[in-house]
Structures are given as structure tokens and as C-alpha cells.
Amino acid sequence: MTPEHHTPLDTPEAFRQRARYVVALVVVAVVGLFVLWTTRQVLLLVFLGAAIGVLFFHTSRWLAEHTGVPRGATLAAVVLTVLGVLGAAAVFGGPRLADEATALAERAPELLELARNRLGLPESALTLPEALGTVGGQLLGWFSTAAGVVSGVLVVLIVAVYTAAAPSQYTAAVTRLFDHEHQAFVRDVLAEMGSTLLAWLRGVGIAVALLGTMAAVGLSLIGVPGALALAAFAAALTVIPTFGPFIGWAPAVVVGFAEGTTMGLWTLGLAITAQQIEGSVITPKVQGSMVRVGPAFIVAGQIVLGSLAGFLGILLVVPVLGVGLILIQRLYIGPFVKGEPADPENPPRVSSPDGEVVRADHPAGSALTGRR
Template sequence: MPNFTEQSEILKQSGASAPSPRDSFERRVFRATAVVLGTVAGAYVLWLLVDLLLLLFACALVSLILLTLTNSIRRRTRLPFGACLAATVLGLLALIGGSVWFFGATMQGEFAELAARLPAAWASVQARMMGSPLGASLLERAQSFAPTGQSVVNAATATLAAVGGALSGVAIVLVGGLYLAAQPTLYTVGLLRLFPRHAQEPAAETLDAIAVSLRNWLKGQTLGMLFVGIATGLGLWLVGVPAAWAIGLVAGLAEFVPYAGIIFAGIPALVLGFGQGTDVGLWTLGVLIAVQQLQGNVVMPLLQNKMVDLPPAITIFGIIAAGILFGVAGVLLATPLTIVVLVLVRRLYLREEAEEVLESGSEPAVPPPLTPKG
């Protein structure tokens, strides 16, 4: 019995003399139907795997951070890539561990004070509001929306489950990002091989544009988070708000999602501030407004040459759209996802060159050395 290779040779030889079949209407309809069904099936599979894709994107962001720091060390020291990556990971671990050791006791006391003072401050605010007809009316309406004991228990259970899932997700992202950063050439070459040969060069330029844009955004976002955290903590400390530095820490970390830092910090800060007195409450409101205005009108414009020029309206609608489509994970990754979409639109739809997309960005990082096979 002949094998498949022999059959292929026979078909090749017979195909030279056999007339080619006519491309009938039925064949064209069948091919078009197969393409449509395959596209729909592929889109459905991608939608089922959306959580995995978001996890991979988060791993890529962590890998980008590690590679940016590694290449910076490599340019300055000329050490091998592996040694620079090890130095980066150990340095980050030492920085995090040292920060926890140095500020841990202080922050623990700050958060304990925050948890202890919030109920009393809220009671004081309620008493002040009950002194006016408008405040009493607002409190009465708010109490109608107060959750029942069972709903609180259900919410607490769901929150604990979400926290557990988030911690496991963070662990996966960190480990996955480290693996991607350890062998970047292996994964970049493998990704490029998914494209046809004639499309590999423009695909590589587009991927470089995405990487540079994300790296610039990460630099600017880090500086913005530092500003929001320090300015909020310092301002609240100066006006006499309890647990000011704990609130500043929350504001700085939450600023990874644009505009979220002031919102998350504003509620406990205002409750504590007005719990101390009307004057302190008004000063607290002034500090929050001042930090938000400085962040939006002074700090971020100064950082525009270090990050992607992302209009605020697009940022806000990108966060809303990602939250609707992908939930909490989408909100956390909304801004970098929006940057990726904008780069793809400018490259693939508007047909802009990579230099135009990156005209305000830095040059691509020094590529890591080739990983030997075996």
C-alpha cells in the first residue's frame, strides 16, 4: 500500500496534465462560508480565553519592567545579560523587603489608627449632619440603601474569595513575567514566526512601537504615582488628618489606574478630616483638590515627553470600556491596553510610520543576547 508521500508524488505528476477545476460559484460560496465560520469560531475561542489573555498581557508588562531595568544596568556595566537580570530581580526584592522592614511598623500603626478612627469620625460626621434639615434628609435617604447583615456577610465572603484569587493571579504574573524576561529572544522570535514572512518586518516595527510606548508610559506613571502618594500624605499630615501617610500610600498605589488615587484616598480622608472638625475637613478637601489639579495640569504635562500622549477623554472611556468588557482586571490594565490599541490603529489603520508613532518617545532598548539552543 503506497504511503502519503507516494500519493503526493502521483498527484503532483498527474496535476501537470490534468485541467484545473473551474472556480464555480458554489466553490466560492463554500470558501467564503468557511472563512466566516472560522473567524466567528476563532473570536468565540478568544473570548472564552480572555482571562488568560489578560494574564499574559500582565506578564508581558512585568517582563517589560524587568527588561527595561536590566538593559539599563547592562548599558552601564557591560555585564552579561543573565547577571544584569539577576541583579535587577535581587535589587527589586531588596528594595521591597527593605521598604517593608523600614516602613512596615509605621504603616501598620497608620492603618490601625485609620481603622480605629474611621467609625468614630463617621459618627461625628453623622451628628453634624443631623444638626441641619438637609443633612438629616440626606442621612435618612442614605440609610435606606444601607446593606443588611446577610448582604454584608455575602460581600465579605466574595471579597475574601476575590482577594485570594487576586493574590494567586499576582503570583502567576510575577513568575510568568520573570520567565518571559529570562528568554526574551525565544519568545519574540516565536511570536514573529506566527506572521507570514512578508509581514514579519512591519509586524516587528509595530511590536517595537508598542513596547517603547508601554515603557514610556510605565516611566511616567511611576513618577506620577510617587507624586500623588507623597503629595497626598504630606498635605494631609500638614493639615492634621490622622493616618495621613497610610492614606497617601493608598492614593499612590491606586493611581496606577488614572484618577483612581484621589477617589480612593478622598473618602477616608474627608471622613477623618471632618471628624476632626469643619476647618480640618475643608483643609482636607483643599489638599485633595490641589493634588488633583497639580497632577493633571502640571506634573503630567511635564511628563508627556517621557510617556505616551494619551488624551484624558480616551483614558476615561478606555477604563470604562475595559471595565464593562473584562471586569476588575480590565480596569487595572485599561490604560496599557488603550495604548496598545492606539498604536495598532495608528500603524495598521492610519498607516503611520513607526517613527511618527514614537516621535516623542525614546529609542528601543538594547536587545538581549541570543539564547543558545539546547
């Protein structure tokens, strides 16, 4: 007897359907990962725009509640005020800022050499690496050109305005992806994410404003050359957690020591004071417990997101990790580790000794789960 040979067409239809499903799932996963990889910076810009949209929404709603003006009008006022402040800062402070930054850049080698000699450091301690420009360009990524900066700002602003104008439209779109029983839980998780983003933005905004003002006034009183440019750099780097404040104040300290030991010590003291205020007062009091991300996770996140998305990844590491922490807490730690119901309004169902399925908050279910 000759052995019977089977072809793929001889396999059961159910098996072929499962095979097609698995292949389709793999293809979708590969395509999805490719799209995420190629658009990672755009997605982070959209994420930042949504976060700013949350701030715009809460601010405009607060104004509407306290003034009686329609929220559409207060939202327009908030957006125009922000644009007006930024525009006024660019018009009145931009030329001086550009002149001071250009002068400092031209004197950079001289200032570094003076500071190195005054501090008694070896020749290689304070130098400008030749690869700094290349590394900086790779780090900035999208924002390495003027066109990239303008387009990035436009993307963030458009997403922020649309998000603030009708946030319920987007939350409803997300909740409709889930069954009706869990939609309240999804809305609760989205609201918690919004609170986290609001706390982060509020903390960053206050830190940049206060520390920038403190740096500009302090450096001007000390007499450090290019005080406005140095203060703007220090304030801008404040938004980057962990390493940002140290990098931001480094140029001011170097310029201070280049001008004299006394001026350098005063500048160093100002930098230390500013960081103590930011770390001990501003961040804990303003952000509170909304953004509960440990320093080690922040550093690890900066390394990973920085390598994936450059400056945007480093900038947004805290809110991204904060949102991720909420998802882990509500979807895994709560229900699977602590035994808490994922949806407080719909507790999980358990089986009673007689085989009847009851809710966990039912007296029989409470006895089974040990909850009171």
C-alpha cells in the same frame, strides 16, 4: 416525469469544501471567543506581566551599558531590588499599615457621621451601602481573596522575568507569523507598543511614589489619624485614571473633616494640590506623547473593561487603549485614510499609465500618488 431530487452528496466538491471551511471558521471563532471570555483576567495578568517585563528589560539593559556588567546579572539585580523593596515595605510598614486600616474601618460609621454633621449634609449623603462588600468583591474578581492576590502576583512576576530575559525570542515568534517582506514592519509596531507600555509604567510608578510620599508626609503633618493607611490608599488608587484619584483621596478628606473643619480644609487642599501636580506635571512630563488616549475614550474603556474584567480592566485601560490605538493608526488610519505606506521599507505598488507595476517611492509611482 418525476422531478429529480438532489442530495447533499450531489453538490460539487468545491462547494462542499467551502462549506466545511466556513463551518470550521465559525467553530474556531466561537471557541476562541469562549476561551478569551473565560481567561480574560489571566490574559490581562499576562499583559501586565509583559509590560513590567519591558520595564525590567530597559532598566537592565541601561545598567549593563553603563556598568559593563552582563545583562543577565543586571536583570537579576533589578528583580531582586524590586522584591527587596517590596519585602522591606511589607515588613517595616505592613504592621502599622494594617493597624491603621483596621482602626479606620472600625471607626468608619462614626467618622462618616461626624463629617456629615460638620459639613451640614443630609443623612443619606455619607453612608456605607450594605451592598458595598458584594460590589467590591465582584469588582476585584481574581484579587478578592489572598490566594488570588498571591497567584496573580506570581503570574505577573514570572511573565515579567521571562519577557525581560529574552524579549527577542517572543518578538521573533510573532514576526514569523508574517511573510518576510513585512517582518520589519511588524517588529517596528511591536517596538512602538513596547515604548507605549514603558511610558505608561514609568508614569504610573513615578506618580505613585511621589504622590504617596507627598500624601504620607502631608497627612502626618496635618495630624490626620491613620495617615499612612490613607496615603497608601490614595497612592494605590492613583494608578486608576480619571476616577481613581478622587476615590483615593475621599477617605482622607472625610477623616479630616471628621476631626475638625480646619483639618478637613487642609486635607482637601492637600488633595487638590496633589492632583494638580499629577495631572499637570507628572503625567504630561513623564508619559509624554507615548500614551495618546483621550479622556472620553478612557472613561468608555473603563466602563467596558470594568464590566468585563473588573479591577484589572479598569487598571489597564490606558495601556490596552494605547496599544489598540497604535494598531489602528499603523494598520488602518495610516495606509487607508492618510495614504501612507504600512511598511516604510516596502511602499505599496501602483500601476503606471503604461500598465507597469512600480513601487510608490519610484519616480513614476511618486507622480501617481502625489508624494515627493
